[in-house]
Amino acid sequence: MHLKNEIAKLLELTLSGMSDLSDAPEIASTHTTVERTRDPRHGDFTTNIAMRLAKSAGRNPREIAQAIIDALPQNELIDKVEIAGPGFINFHVSSIASHREVAGILASGQRYGRQETRATPKILLEFVSANPTGPLHVGHGRHASYGATLGNLLEAAGFKVDREYYVNDAGRQMDILGVSVLLRMLEAGGSTVRFPDAGYKGEYIREIAANITEDISNLDPLELFKGLPTDDKEEIISALIANAERLLGDDSFGKLRRQALESILSDIKDDLAEFGVVFDRWFSEQSLTDDKLIDDALAVLKKRQMLYEKDGATWFRATDFGDEKDRVVVRENGKKTYFASDIAYHYGKRERGYDHLIDILGSDHHGYIARVRAGLEAMGYAGDSLEVELVQFVTLYRAGEKLQMSTRSGEFVTLRQLREDVGNDAARFFYVMRSNDQHLDFDMELAKSRSNDNPVYYIQYAHARVASVFRQLEEKAFTYQQAEGISAFAMLTESHEKALMTSLSRYPEVIELAAVNRAPQHLVHYLRDVANELHSYYNAHQFIVEDDDLRNARLALIDATRIVIANGLGIIGVSAPEAM
RNA sequence: GCGCCCGUAGCUCAACCGGAUAGAGCAUCGGCCUUCUAAGCCGAAUGUUGCAGGUUCGAGUCCUGCCGGGCGCGCCA
Incomplete structure (x- = not known):
């Protein structure tokens, strides 16, 4: 137990023995009212408990403070206790306490500062979870650093915590990835292709394409582009996907897609491992479908009468749980929405035995919190067992110049580039230097500088x-x-x-x-x-x-x-x- | 239009359920190396905490309104 808690405990013990004060509701939270002083003249620790008790006790705070001081038992950790200002009780810690603490550091070594692990709550910390459609960029770096550090902090504070990365390996984006890679393969083979706007245009797609082993030699590029719509870029990419599946065969296109996914995913894993960010589990979104977890979750909702049919779709009564509108879980075309997998995923987290869920999300996802929480509640779990920490955006500066980034066009600074440029230590440090709810200006020159500025x-x-x-x-x-x-x-x-x-x-x-x-x-x-x-x-x-x-x-x-x-x-x- | 987050020194940011005189770094100015690494130390200066009300013994922190910035409001993921 650290010094602050020892003082707080001593205070609690004293208060519980004071018959005229021990009934006050404020007593329950006494342990949080002891804090370090800002000014050394006020001693080492201070408490405002006398002022907090003044109202309900109907007495002067300084008078209460004096009564508490009089009731405090002698303790070798404390040299002096005094009243100050409107009713603060200031504790001056003895040198014996300091010496004991420093000796404790030497005795504990690497374990110093780590509290004993408690059995509950079991925490599941999910972070990064970037779509496996390209390399991690500097924004993901902030999530990785923040999440990894938070995980370490929670463990040091005694919590049991598992780290998980949710791999969005299902759905349309995988098809778009597959088509993007396919087109670059054709290009590399000498064909001229008109690369679609909605495709992934990054240079890394060419590298992936070069390493695909799937044989596409019997694919006629002209056939692939036959009958494409010309106006809407989403429709163009959809038609390309349909053509690719038809011409290559579902099996062959599937293999190509999977190879592309694995290539990107292993790059992400390597990148994070080199950055010192490790996960206990990489959770596949596709596995939710394969293992029928989405069906299970929807069955639970249905049984609890949380679903209804409208306009040919299946809706979840999210408004019953504070969301601003009801949400579709099964579309008119029979396909389940991303939201359906997400509530199934979070439901599954609780079913797997985690008491507290922490999601680290980009601040642009804040609109998503209410509905996921609604899903949990509708399935019988407390909404507040899901905690979401939002991370604001990162802006890179190099030599005072703001670096513009666009994920869609594939023009962005990758996490790997940043790490190579400024080093892992500086990157990890700079990413967590600022509160996560503040925008982060990342000054690459400063991070690199081997000077006292750094x-x-x-x-x-x-x-x-x-x-x-x-x-x-x-x-x-x-x-x-x-x-x-x-x-x-x-x-x-x-x-x-x-x-x-x-x-x-x-x-x-x-x-x-x-x-x-x-x-x-x-x-x-x-x-x-x-x-x-x-x-x-x-x-x-x-x-x-x-x-x-x-x-x-x-x-x-x-x-x-x-x-x-x-x-x-x-x-x-x-x-x-x-x-x- | 509605919702969430943010607004603190010239710049980038801290400030522990509301607590004592709002703190650091950078930048600026002035000192300290024949002595354990000067990637360091010591000192000076820096504020209407966006604005206006309210609650409180006490507000950067809580409430209301306004101003400014970011993000979100899909049978996309």
Whole structure:
């Protein structure tokens, strides 16, 4: 248990023993009212509980605060408790508490900041889920970084979490992909084709086409283009799909399509793996149909009388659950809508035993949330078991110039290009530096710069600096005795040392805060603070000193700092280099 | 037109169920390397939190209206 929770628990215990206050409804949420102070003059922790209780108790907040302070039992973690301002209760943490915490870092190492895993809720985190019709671009990179980091945060905070990628491998877009590849194959074979506007025009389609093994030699290109409509681009592509299926045969076109899909999917998997983003499961949309899960979900809805027929289609009563209109699940032509697979997919997630579902979606999908939630509710699951985190768009800047991107035309910067350009560390870091509900301006020059402008290097440098000190130690033939250092923590009385110890002890709280708020930027800002304090300390004091106790104590402190930085960077997916 | 998100320093952004004097980085200006990496440190300056009301002991945060920006409103996926 971290320091903040210990203080909160102490406070709760005290309040429950105060007969005149213990009935107040505010008591129930006491644990959340203890927070770190912003100003060190206010001590280390503060609570506003006295002010919150004032109304229902009908008493002056400062008077209540004094009563609480009087009732607080003696505790070695706390040096001093005082009332301030309108009724804040400020706690000054003892040096014993700080020393214990830093010793705990050294003892826990990589595990420091990780809470014990709790059995429930089991969380399913779905993210990226980009259509497998082309390589990932820089927008997906933000989803990947945010999702991976959030997954790490949740795990560190003690939650059981599985990561899943929903592969949209069914439906029309696969047919369009197949036709796009087919046309590029014909082109490569010397035919002249008029490439349709609705096709995937990216250069990568030619590369995929070059690697398709399916034999199309008996396909007559002229036949393929025969009888095409000329006006509507959607109709043109539909006719091309129909012609391709007819001329090649359903089987052959299917194989071509599958090869194209596998090619793109394996590229996406490699890309993400290289980016340090791993999934527990790649869930196929097609499998929902193959395994009859959509039928099952629709049967559940039907049984619950949530469906009705109108205009030849089957509708779901989404308005009964707060959506703005009812939604079609089976079209007039008998085909199920994308929405039908999506509610089946989310229903399946709950059926597979996950208590809480987190979807990370692009902000342009926000209109979709209400209907999926409605689907869950209609099938008997709580709507709030689905949580959606929206990620805003990314704008790339290179040398101050905004890079225009268009997915349709195939002209966009891929995630792979970005990674090669700025490096994985900078990319992972920059992507989670900002709150996910803010548009992100990604400055490629800054991400690349090996200078003090670059926050990634600033933090990594702090880690490398500590490593460097330990290398110097050997060269100078001094030793580092960790246990002696811990015993001598009382010698660390400099302001830099106290500040650093306080910051380090915040780490588990920051992990929890970032996890609960789904806000990795808290961790980023925290790590910058720790790095700053390390650098300041480094400049103000010598670590490798003659005095054995002082040297060991200082080295133990920076050793702990190195651990916290490495753990924090690890959660973001950024390396902690030994030397730079 | 309706719905969701956003609006904080010159720029890019933080700000933990509402809490104390709204904080960082960049850019600007001035200092610090014969001493563990100057990819660093120290200092200076920077605000009508889009506007107007309301709730509250207390509002950047909650409510209402307006202004500006993004996105969404399909028997597409």
